[in-house]
Structure formats: C-alpha cells, structure tokens
Amino acid sequence: MPPAIEASSPPAATPKGIKNSTGISTPPDHPTARENTPAVKLSIENLSAWFASQQAIRGISMDVSERQVTAIIGPSGCGKSTFIRCLNRMHELVPGARVDGLVKLDGDNIYDGRVDPVFLRRRVGMVFQKPNPFPTMSVRENVLAGLKLTKSERMKQAPEIVEHALRQAALWREVKDRLDKPGAGLSGGQQQRLCIARALAVEPDVLLMDEPCSALDPIATARIEDLIHGLVERYTIIIVTHNMQQAARVSNYTAFFLLGELVEFGETDQLFTTPKDRRTEDYITGKFG
Numbered sequence: 001m002p003p004a005i006e007a008s009s010p011p012a013a014t015p016k017g018i019k020n021s022t023g024i025s026t027p028p029d030h031p032t033a034r035e036n037t038p039a040v041k042l043s044i045e046n047l048s049a050w051f052a053s054q055q056a057i058r059g060i061s062m063d064v065s066e067r068q069v070t071a072i073i074g075p076s077g078c079g080k081s082t083f084i085r086c087l088n089r090m091h092e093l094v095p096g097a098r099v100d101g102l103v104k105l106d107g108d109n110i111y112d113g114r115v116d117p118v119f120l121r122r123r124v125g126m127v128f129q130k131p132n133p134f135p136t137m138s139v140r141e142n143v144l145a146g147l148k149l150t151k152s153e154r155m156k157q158a159p160e161i162v163e164h165a166l167r168q169a170a171l172w173r174e175v176k177d178r179l180d181k182p183g184a185g186l187s188g189g190q191q192q193r194l195c196i197a198r199a200l201a202v203e204p205d206v207l208l209m210d211e212p213c214s215a216l217d218p219i220a221t222a223r224i225e226d227l228i229h230g231l232v233e234r235y236t237i238i239i240v241t242h243n244m245q246q247a248a249r250v251s252n253y254t255a256f257f258l259l260g261e262l263v264e265f266g267e268t269d270q271l272f273t274t275p276k277d278r279r280t281e282d283y284i285t286g287k288f289g
Contacts, residue, residue: 041066041206041236042087047101049082049091056082057260060101064206064253069228069237071247071268074257075289080240083257084208087238088124089117105205122150125199129211131191133183133198139166139175142183142194146202161201169197170227189220196227200235207231209239213246225250244284248272256280 042064049057057079064070072080085091086099089110103110110120125146133142143162147155154161162179166172171193175186183194192212199207209228213221228237228250241247247254248268255265256277264271264280275281283289
C-alpha cells in the first residue's frame with residue numbers, strides 16, 4: 001500500500017476538467033472557479049488523536065482556506081469526525097482522549113495552555129449529525145443559548161441577534177411567528193437550521209458541520225446545501241460527509257481520509273476527476289467504503 005499523502009496548503013483552483021472514470025464532476029459555476037488563492041484560516045500540523053490507547057487519526061497535516069468550504073470524505077470509522085472535533089477541542093471532552101500535534105487558528109495554537117476552550121468554541125462553532133435543539137427551550141432561547149452561556153454583552157441586542165441569525169440560516173420566515181414555541185416542535189430540517197442559527201449567533205470564524213444532512217430528506221438536504229453556499233461568503237466551513245456528490249456540489253477543497261490517515265487533499269474538481277492516489281479513485285468509484 002502506498003504511503004499516505006500529507007498535504008499542506010491547498011493548491012490554487014485549476015481550469016474545469018472533464019468527467020473521467022470516477023464518474024463525479026462539478027458544475028461549471030462551482031466555487032472552485034474563484035481565481036484568487038484564499039488565506040489560510042486553520043493550519044493543522046502532524047495532528048494525531050487517541051481514545052485511551054486506541055489511535056483514531058495519525059499525522060494529519062493540511063491547511064484550511066479562509067471563507068472556503070472544505071469537505072472531509074472517507075468510509076465510516078476513518079477518523080473524520082474525530083478530526084473536526086480536534087479543531088475546536090471537543091475531542092478532549094471524552095474521558096481518556098488525548099491529542100498530539102498543532103492546530104493553529106489565524107496563526108495561534110488552539111492547544112496553548114492560555115487558550116480558553118469555551119471561548120475557542122465560540123470562534124469555531126459546530127453543527128452535529130443529528131439536529132439537537134434544546135428540547136425545553138423555545139426557538140428564541142435556542143438561538144441565544146451560546147450567548148447566555150458565555151454571558152455576552154451582546155445579549156442587549158437579543159431581538160436583532162435572533163432575527164439576524166435566523167435569516168442567515170434561512171429560517172426566519174418559517175418561525176418568526178413562533179419564536180416562543182419549543183424548538184423541538186419544528187421539522188427535522190428546520191431543527192437543523194435552528195442549530196445552525198444557534199452556532200451563527202455567537203459570530204464564529206469557522207463552522208464545523210459533522211454530516212449535517214445525514215438524517216434529512218432530499219428537500220431539507222438541498223436547503224442546507226443552498227445555505228452553505230450563502231454562508232461561505234462570510235464563514236470558513238468544514239463539512240464531514242459520506243455523500244460524495246454532496247462534497248462535489250458544495251466544497252472548494254476535499255480531503256480523503258482512510259484508516260485514520262489523510263490519503264489525499266486538494267481542490268475538489270481535481271480530486272474527483274483526476275485523483276492522484278489509487279485509493280482515492282477506488283473509494284470515489286465505489287470499489288470500497
């Protein structure tokens with residue numbers, strides 16, 4: 001088996017290619033058509049993580065570009081979710097878990113002892129696989145939950161923050177007359193957008209999305225994908241997905257993980273049409289996974 005590839009800065013976008021044997025191509029107006037190479041928002045250097053004695057990811061090195069969408073793909077159990085949980089220090093909340101390596105946000109090491117993990121998670125927000133609105137809270141209270149937790153002075157502008165976050169999450173029109181109703185009473189797709197609004201209310205720099213559409217129907221999935229296209233104008237987004245067509249539709253860059261290692265990382269159009277590693281091609285053409 002050839003060695004895993006440790007990618008650093010993602011390459012600049014290349015001209016659109018032609019669909020090849022992988023069978024997946026990106027649309028002509030795909031966001032990778034942007035000409036300017038973006039700045040690095042997150043820099044990951046030789047990152048490894050364990051659950052007690054079991055190693056989940058090993059030696060991951062890659063740069064995440066600012067205000068771009070980076071997709072993480074790979075079969076179940078390859079370390080995708082563990083990886084993104086290391087990016088806002090949620091992994092360390094698991095008893096016995098540990099991390100080695102560097103993760104730099106705007107050049108600052110997030111694992112420095114002086115960094116407050118709670119404050120970090122305001123800057124690097126997360127949306128989980130299953131919609132998880134707080135069941136005893138109203139729609140309004142769900143949106144404001146993060147600000148209340150951190151006792152932010154921005155609570156003085158609560159009405160404006162609620163409306164702005166819900167508009168960003170494309171949910172305002174659907175819930176503006178039921179802000180005091182339980183968030184758990186919304187549909188699955190609405191609940192997921194409510195969770196996105198909750199994450200956006202604290203004004204993060206980075207938004208992590210761990211398979212946000214896996215529990216949703218195709219219509220709700222399409223709305224989340226449309227939302228991602230709008231949010232990337234302001235936020236850096238990292239999305240874990242099992243759906244390779246989704247990765248091709250929404251992302252600028254894609255990383256392929258296998259057995260806890262980064263096999264290949266590059267511009268999405270290139271990775272799906274002319275992958276450099278045979279294992280990448282085998283995965284995206286369905287030979288395993």
